[in-house]
Amino acid sequence: MIKGVIFDMDGLMFDTERLSFRFWKQAGEKIGYEIPEEMVEGFRGRNRASIGKEILDIYGSEFDFDLFEKYKTQAQIQYMEENGVPIKPGLLVLLEYLKEKQIKMAVATSTNQELADWMLEMAQVSAYFDTFVYGNRVERSKPNPDIFLKAAEELHLPMEECLVLEDSIAGVEAGKRAGGYIIHIPDIIVVPEEVKVGITAEMESLEEVISWIEHANQSV
Structure with missing residues (x-):
């Protein structure tokens, strides 16, 4: 039952997965990092802590994950405010x-x-x-x-x-x-x-x- x-x-x-893919890539470029497509694909279904750990393991502690996530979120919200x-x-x-x-x-x-x-x-x-x-x-x-x-x-x-x-x-x-x-x-x-x-x-x-x-x- x-x-x-x-x-x-x-x-x-x-x-929204297509949007997320685009905006993660854009957020990386905005802070000076080229985020590989296969890495972004691997973000799907995982929480913030898991994604953040992978990013920091690869790029080191100098990578500003909070800013990276902030730019991605802002871009996604702006898109959906305009398009639903x-x-x-x-x-x-x-x-x-x-x-x-x-x-x-x-x-x-x-x-x-x-x-x-x-x-x-x-x-x-x-x-x-x-x-x-x-x-x-x-x-x-x-x-x-x-x-x-x-x-x-x-x-x-x-x-x-x-x-x-x-x-x-x-x-x-x-x-x-x-x-x-x-x-x-x-x-x-x-x-x-x-x-x-x-x-x-x-x-x-x-x-x-x-x-x-x-x-x-x-x-x-």
């Missing part, structure tokens, strides 16, 4: 369905809390959710399962009654390790087949999730 759904945010709810938050197909319909069925909802995102809160409010979806868990609220970043376990705890549900929706490699790994149901919705990063072994399902978009939940809950 699915009693709770835990949403990743970037790349799952919002089509790009919402993924099927998100609003899914949120309305879950609300109608009284299925609890959580956001579990590695994005920093200030930016995540701003985006959720800007997209006018905050009110749907029962709780929000950010990367800074757990010790270990995805691919560890901590953020999803924390979300289930705050929904007051066992993980076995929760469905995790994810797009990234680290997120899919974390969802599998958490022990609930995990559906992969592809975004711009190709998740290797070996990572997808053991997931509950893969779907093209959020629009398909409703029928899966209907079937899962009717089967109980």
Whole structure:
């Protein structure tokens, strides 16, 4: 029985991974560093502490990570103030369905809390959710399962009654390790087949999730 759904945010709810990629690169250039594309790709699904540690391990303590993150966040907010938050197909319909069925909802995102809160409010979806868990609220970043376990705890549900929706490699790994149901919705990063072994399902978009939940809950 699915009693709770835990949403990743970037790349799952919002089509923002392409934006993040661009703005991390721009932020690096602004402070005088060329950030390799493969490094930026590796940021996906990971929290601030994990990204910061990797950057400082590579570039040393002279790298101003706080400024780097600040420039990236400012550029992303400016873009979305002008263009809106790009919402993924099927998100609003899914949120309305879950609300109608009284299925609890959580956001579990590695994005920093200030930016995540701003985006959720800007997209006018905050009110749907029962709780929000950010990367800074757990010790270990995805691919560890901590953020999803924390979300289930705050929904007051066992993980076995929760469905995790994810797009990234680290997120899919974390969802599998958490022990609930995990559906992969592809975004711009190709998740290797070996990572997808053991997931509950893969779907093209959020629009398909409703029928899966209907079937899962009717089967109980």
